Amino acid sequence: MTSSPASMPDDFTAAPPTFADVAAAAARLHGLAVRTPLLESPALNERVGGRVLLKAETLQRTGSFKFRGAYNRIVQIPDAARPAGVVTYSSGNHAQGVAAAAAILGLPAAIVMPADAPAIKLANTRAYGAEVIPYDRNAESREALAEEIAERRGATIVRPYDDAGIIAGQGTCGLEIAEQAAAQGAKLDALLVCCGGGGLTAGCALAMAERSPGTAVYAVEPAAFDDTRRSLEQGERVSNAVGARSFCDALLTPEPGAMTFALNRRLVAGGLAVSDAEVAEAMAFAFRTLKLVVEPGGAVALAAVLANRLEVRGKTTAVLLSGGNVDPQTYAEIIADGTA
Amino acid sequence: MTSSPASMPDDFTAAPPTFADVAAAAARLHGLAVRTPLLESPALNERVGGRVLLKAETLQRTGSFKFRGAYNRIVQIPDAARPAGVVTYSSGNHAQGVAAAAAILGLPAAIVMPADAPAIKLANTRAYGAEVIPYDRNAESREALAEEIAERRGATIVRPYDDAGIIAGQGTCGLEIAEQAAAQGAKLDALLVCCGGGGLTAGCALAMAERSPGTAVYAVEPAAFDDTRRSLEQGERVSNAVGARSFCDALLTPEPGAMTFALNRRLVAGGLAVSDAEVAEAMAFAFRTLKLVVEPGGAVALAAVLANRLEVRGKTTAVLLSGGNVDPQTYAEIIADGTA
Numbered sequence: 001m002t003s004s005p006a007s008m009p010d011d012f013t014a015a016p017p018t019f020a021d022v023a024a025a026a027a028r029l030h031g032l033a034v035r036t037p038l039l040e041s042p043a044l045n046e047r048v049g050g051r052v053l054l055k056a057e058t059l060q061r062t063g064s065f066k067f068r069g070a071y072n073r074i075v076q077i078p079d080a081a082r083p084a085g086v087v088t089y090s091s092g093n094h095a096q097g098v099a100a101a102a103a104i105l106g107l108p109a110a111i112v113m114p115a116d117a118p119a120i121k122l123a124n125t126r127a128y129g130a131e132v133i134p135y136d137r138n139a140e141s142r143e144a145l146a147e148e149i150a151e152r153r154g155a156t157i158v159r160p161y162d163d164a165g166i167i168a169g170q171g172t173c174g175l176e177i178a179e180q181a182a183a184q185g186a187k188l189d190a191l192l193v194c195c196g197g198g199g200l201t202a203g204c205a206l207a208m209a210e211r212s213p214g215t216a217v218y219a220v221e222p223a224a225f226d227d228t229r230r231s232l233e234q235g236e237r238v239s240n241a242v243g244a245r246s247f248c249d250a251l252l253t254p255e256p257g258a259m260t261f262a263l264n265r266r267l268v269a270g271g272l273a274v275s276d277a278e279v280a281e282a283m284a285f286a287f288r289t290l291k292l293v294v295e296p297g298g299a300v301a302l303a304a305v306l307a308n309r310l311e312v313r314g315k316t317t318a319v320l321l322s323g324g325n326v327d328p329q330t331y332a333e334i335i336a337d338g339t340a
Numbered sequence: 341m342t343s344s345p346a347s348m349p350d351d352f353t354a355a356p357p358t359f360a361d362v363a364a365a366a367a368r369l370h371g372l373a374v375r376t377p378l379l380e381s382p383a384l385n386e387r388v389g390g391r392v393l394l395k396a397e398t399l400q401r402t403g404s405f406k407f408r409g410a411y412n413r414i415v416q417i418p419d420a421a422r423p424a425g426v427v428t429y430s431s432g433n434h435a436q437g438v439a440a441a442a443a444i445l446g447l448p449a450a451i452v453m454p455a456d457a458p459a460i461k462l463a464n465t466r467a468y469g470a471e472v473i474p475y476d477r478n479a480e481s482r483e484a485l486a487e488e489i490a491e492r493r494g495a496t497i498v499r500p501y502d503d504a505g506i507i508a509g510q511g512t513c514g515l516e517i518a519e520q521a522a523a524q525g526a527k528l529d530a531l532l533v534c535c536g537g538g539g540l541t542a543g544c545a546l547a548m549a550e551r552s553p554g555t556a557v558y559a560v561e562p563a564a565f566d567d568t569r570r571s572l573e574q575g576e577r578v579s580n581a582v583g584a585r586s587f588c589d590a591l592l593t594p595e596p597g598a599m600t601f602a603l604n605r606r607l608v609a610g611g612l613a614v615s616d617a618e619v620a621e622a623m624a625f626a627f628r629t630l631k632l633v634v635e636p637g638g639a640v641a642l643a644a645v646l647a648n649r650l651e652v653r654g655k656t657t658a659v660l661l662s663g664g665n666v667d668p669q670t671y672a673e674i675i676a677d678g679t680a
Binding site for chain 2 (some may be wrong): 034037039040041042043058061063124284287288289290291292293294324328329331332335336
């Protein structure tokens, strides 16, 4: 039995991605995603006593890595399904990534966002031409609302992480890290990735397994949202405590994704957790010394290095800075005293 | 008549540098100065309707381009003169560049700094191991004080810009811009350089004249300190008004240097001036959209592009971001409202 791709636009995302999918994503993103630099800071190297290479996805289109996965997913939507557009749910970086990718491809995009989301995030998402659909986060389910819109319009849902196209797209970031490290003569002992639902971690782990198999990949999370760390230890998906809090707004997922965890369980060396105070200190260090604007969720991997959560002395460690979308008031408070 | 180099350590800096000096400086700095990236932001390109390439010297060792010139100057001090060390005067980026370069080379460094300089700048300079010599800016001349120290100790004065070794070192930044633009397939129509005493401008202009002769180089200054712009127009060095004010603390020089102006008069297309309000807006844009921390004096060239001071639509323009050393309080105020 065969069916036309147009009638089943989501099917290709049901199987977990392989390295070939990451390589294909890199070809699709060539010239569209920014090939962000792999930076080195003598001051950081001296501070930790090792070589640290910083992948600055803060400098990516839309200010985070999310454009990579969103574009790679949306560009594969069959022609017949394109006019109905895409729908997603997000209060932050994924919303902007989807909105920007849909705009480039000429698809309408609807983003379900909390009615009380920060004005700046609502404005940024609308600025990319997306339709923002507000919902009451105390009374409605954003997933159900997105499903209902997708059903009614025939729109394709672009999930934030548990999707093969998304994971492969985020993996292009890891592929670049492997290529850039090799070009700089660096043999990476470890790669530390900021982890929410695990899509970026899984994609990067796929790339490293193929291109830099001696590199241990770690998922770094806020201490109150260390579901991936505990899930890796226990060998099954476990959730975060209800009511858990962290100011790392980009990483507040309830539990690992099914597809991302299946990959991470196989490919990732382990999980690391950092406190909000350690994240704030990392953001202040990035301001003072690196001169890079990093948002809380984008700074957890750097925080793990600065807080000695992993032995990096005498080693070469890649650290992913995953995003820089932070509002000025929050940022001002953090750089003033380095605390959350 | 010949004399030993050791007895006349300063002589080689009396003649203006050539491109060969820039190339020699690049060889000396290889592996020591950061080869900072030439970045491209789709959002910035869209905003100005042209291609803009950003040379991020904010990511240089010590947070500004000043390390390049300082190291290139100090490494050429003859062995016999090294134990007596170096002395300079600066309240900011040059102080840190000299302190860091002297530390690497194992020379003692004395920096004459205002007693009421910001605590963070005094602390940073001391952190690189330099001796800070405070002076009363209302009662003493910093140049006279530095000369007196140099005389008494036999130390070598490392001037901030009017010195062939300094200019050649700063020129390595321009050399990298030419090389990186070519590698990215970009033919530069113009290069905009942040300009104080004119050392960075002169060095970059030397590099571009040799490696990218079709590129027009512009010196960009704060409107109240547009001495280079007016000097280029009038064909002779003119000074800024006494009592002129700007928050671009890195660019507050009284008039162009003699050596830098002789070069810039020959090599530079012209000068551009921006208001402090335009600089503040550029810093806020760099925070919001580029995710780069840029100090006031480091943002004037970006401000010139954003304020349409030069036609960049449909063209390819390189913009130098020369430094990122700004204190958190000042930065917080500027990103909050985008005004000085």
